[in-house]
Amino acid sequence: MTGFTALELARIQFGFTISFHIIFPALSIGLASYLTVLELCWLRTRRQLYRDLYHFWLKIFAVNFGIGVVSGIVLAYQFGTNWSFFSQYAGGITGPLLTYEVLTAFFLEAGFLGVMLFGWNRVGPGLHCFASAMVAIGTLISTTWILASNSFMQTPQGYRVENGVLVPDSWLEIIFNPSFPFRLMHMSVAAFLATAMVVAACGAWHLLRKNDTPAVRKMFSMAMWMLLVTAPLQAFLGDAHGINTLKHQPAKIAAIEGHWENHGADPLPLVVFAIPDMDGETNRYQVAIPRMGSWILTHTWGGQIRGLKDFPKGDRPNSTIIFFTFRVMVGLGMAMIGVALLGLWLRRRHAMYSTRWFLRLTTSMGPAGLVAILAGWYTTEIGRQPWIVYGLLRTKDAVTPHAVGTVALSLGLFIVVYAFVFGVAITYIFRLMRNGPARFLPDAATEGGPGQANTPSRPLSAAPDHINPHGSTL
Numbered sequence: 080m081t082g083f084t085a086l087e088l089a090r091i092q093f094g095f096t097i098s099f100h101i102i103f104p105a106l107s108i109g110l111a112s113y114l115t116v117l118e119l120c121w122l123r124t125r126r127q128l129y130r131d132l133y134h135f136w137l138k139i140f141a142v143n144f145g146i147g148v149v150s151g152i153v154l155a156y157q158f159g160t161n162w163s164f165f166s167q168y169a170g171g172i173t174g175p176l177l178t179y180e181v182l183t184a185f186f187l188e189a190g191f192l193g194v195m196l197f198g199w200n201r202v203g204p205g206l207h208c209f210a211s212a213m214v215a216i217g218t219l220i221s222t223t224w225i226l227a228s229n230s231f232m233q234t235p236q237g238y239r240v241e242n243g244v245l246v247p248d249s250w251l252e253i254i255f256n257p258s259f260p261f262r263l264m265h266m267s268v269a270a271f272l273a274t275a276m277v278v279a280a281c282g283a284w285h286l287l288r289k290n291d292t293p294a295v296r297k298m299f300s301m302a303m304w305m306l307l308v309t310a311p312l313q314a315f316l317g318d319a320h321g322i323n324t325l326k327h328q329p330a331k332i333a334a335i336e337g338h339w340e341n342h343g344a345d346p347l348p349l350v351v352f353a354i355p356d357m358d359g360e361t362n363r364y365q366v367a368i369p370r371m372g373s374w375i376l377t378h379t380w381g382g383q384i385r386g387l388k389d390f391p392k393g394d395r396p397n398s399t400i401i402f403f404t405f406r407v408m409v410g411l412g413m414a415m416i417g418v419a420l421l422g423l424w425l426r427r428r429h430a431m432y433s434t435r436w437f438l439r440l441t442t443s444m445g446p447a448g449l450v451a452i453l454a455g456w457y458t459t460e461i462g463r464q465p466w467i468v469y470g471l472l473r474t475k476d477a478v479t480p481h482a483v484g485t486v487a488l489s490l491g492l493f494i495v496v497y498a499f500v501f502g503v504a505i506t507y508i509f510r511l512m513r514n515g516p517a518r519f520l521p522d523a524a525t526e527g528g529p530g531q532a533n534t535p536s537r538p539l540s541a542a543p544d545h546i547n548p549h550g551s552t553l
Contacts, residue, residue, distance in 0.1 A: 086478045088486040089161040094460075096153050096493060099501055101456060102449045103147030108222060108267065109274020110140040111215035114195075116301075118208045128294040128516075134199075135294075135516035136278075139508055141196055144188075146504045153493075161486070162467075165477035169245050169468055172238060172253055176228040184221035188214050222267055230259040232468050233459070234327045245471070257327055261320040262459075268313050269455065273448025275305035276415060279422075280445025281512045283438040294516040296432055303431065306419035313412060318375075325376060325384060328469065331462035333387045334398035335405045336372060337362050340386035347372030347383060355398035360388060396462045404461070408454040411447045418444055 083091070114136055121129035155177070158166050166174075194202060194210035202210075237252025238245045247253055282299030285291075325332045333339075337350045339360055349371035353362035373382045387395050418441060425431040467474045 083483065083487070085481050085483045085486050086475055088483065088490055089478050089481070090474070092161065092486065092490045092493060093154070093157055094457075095490070096150070096157065096497070097456070098453055099497055100147065100150035100154060101452060102273075103143050103150060104218070104221070105270040105273050105449065105452055106277065107140065107144050107147050108218040108270035109272075109277075110136060110143065111211070111218045112271065113274060113278065113301075114140060115208070115211045115215045118211050122204055122208055128292075128297050131294045131516045132298050135511075135514075136298075137196065139511050142504060142508055142511070144192070146501065150501075161479050161481070162477050163479040165467055165472065167244060168472050168477065169232070172231060172245050172247050173228045175247075176224055176231070176254070180221050180224035184217045184224065187220065188217035191217070219267065222270070223263060226263045226266055227254045227256075227259055230262050231256050233262070233463060234258040235468055235471060245468075258320075258323055261316070261323045265313070265316045265320045265455075266452075268309055268316055269448070269452050271305065272309040272313055272415065273452055275302045275309060276418075276448040277445055278302040279306060279418075280442045283441035284512075285515050286432055287435065287438045287442065290515055291432065292516070298516070299432065300426075303419065303422040303426070306415060307423055310412065310416040310419045314416065317409075317412070321376070322378075328463070329385050330387065330390045330394060331396055331401075332376065333385060333390070334396040334462060335401050335458065336376065336384075337365075337398055337402045338372070338384065338386050340388045341383050344381070344383075346370040346381045347376065349375060350402075353402065355402050357395070357397060357399055393465065396464050401458045401462045404454045404457040408451045408458060411451040411454070414444065415447055415451075 114133055117129050117133040117136070120126070121133065158170075191210040191213040194207065195214050198207050198210065231253055234257045235245075235253075236256050237247065237249040237254075239248045240246070278298055279302035282295055282302060285295045286299065321332065334355075336347075337353050337355045338347065339362070341347075346369070348367035348369050350362065350365055350367045353365040353367075355362050370380055373380055376382065376384055387398065421437060421440075422431055425434050425437055431437070463469055465473050465475070467477045
């Protein structure tokens with residue numbers, strides 16, 4: 080860690096831990112709603128394949144949900160250990176918002192999660208479906224409170240400053256701050272899109288391996304329909320979010336676009352590729368499309384925005400980073416739109432389930448939605464710099480004054496522990512996906528065991544139950 084300051088290491092540590100965390104809640108949001116839809120379809124049609132799919136994805140959801148909860152707790156501790164001055168300054172607002180999440184979303188999810196996981200044969204079908212729906216609603220409520228807190232840090236309002244700390248003046252203004260509606264919709268749809276891409280990739284993988292069952296076809300078909308809706312919708316929401324960001328955080332947009340200065344009344348080009356040079360205040364190796372930047376950013380052919388040179392150097396985000404993270408997000412979004420449109424074209428030709436090049440493409444695109452979420456969060460959070468509460472508290476003034484070695488040691492331990500814990504969890508989730516949906520027989524009188532009717536509905540049911548004394552599975 081030589082050469083890094085304690086501030087830089089603290090930022091890297093938070094970025095590292097939240098990067099691992101965010102992918103699991105995103106999948107929980109999408110999978111909880113998907114499970115509710117599957118159970119509603121089963122209640123309406125009583126078709127076995129919906130029940131098989133429900134129990135297949137329920138195990139994956141359970142492991143994913145548990146890892147998401149554990150990784151989220153670590154983030155809360157870091158507010159006190161590494162960012163104590165931020166907690167002191169803004170804790171009177173961000174603290175209650177996170178508490179509301181626990182009191183509403185987390186308690187709601189915890190209350191019904193047990194029924195959802197273990198109550199299939201213990202409660203009526205309607206009540207079980209209600210429990211699934213409550214867990215799904217809980218994930219969305221949790222998203223709402225988290226985004227309200229983070230959006231306040233991006234576009235603060237409804238506060239006053241007393242004795243050097245933020246004090247709530249209007250909770251309605253704090254929660255419904257200017258960026259909150261746009262960021263809430265953008266993140267929620269991103270979670271559904273990412274989940275649809277994962278489900279589609281899982282279905283395509285099984286189809287490639289000749290596991291062409293009605294259940295596999297159904298989950299692949301449902302995922303492709305979801306992609307067709309959410310991928311274009313996300314592009315529209317992203318544009319609206321960008322316009323909102325231009326209004327409230329113009330330096331962030333200038334850094335994203337690699338726009339340094341205006342040249343008279345000339346329209347803005349769209350910089351497709353460049354290497355922004357923060358010290359030289361210029362773009363190197365720039366490739367741009369004339370006028371297109373004005374159209375995308377202002378929806379006119381001649382509009383202009385403020386360039387980075389219009390802001391003091393100390394107030395500029397690092398364009399070198401977010402220029403690329405933004406393009407990764409947009410590029411993957413366009414690729415997912417392409418997959419959705421290809422799927423529609425092949426569906427109409429009755430070739431969606433048998434076109435191997437398309438199935439390979441869909442399988443390879445499985446992580447695309449999650450990577451796009453990470454790239455989007457990097458763009459948002461790095462683009463807010465040098466502020467931790469935009470325009471009010473700088474990041475360098477929010478960090479706890481630890482020694483460099485202390486932060487470096489804790490970061491190293493995080494890397495080791497996370498590599499093991501998350502490596503095991505992700506490997507097991509892949510194993511569950513690889514098994515594929517199996518027929519669920521709740522009324523058969525069997526002795527139980529893997530794949531049998533009396534096997535407990537538990538996340539670890541993919542693991543072998545019988546182990547011989549020599550250590551190999553039977």
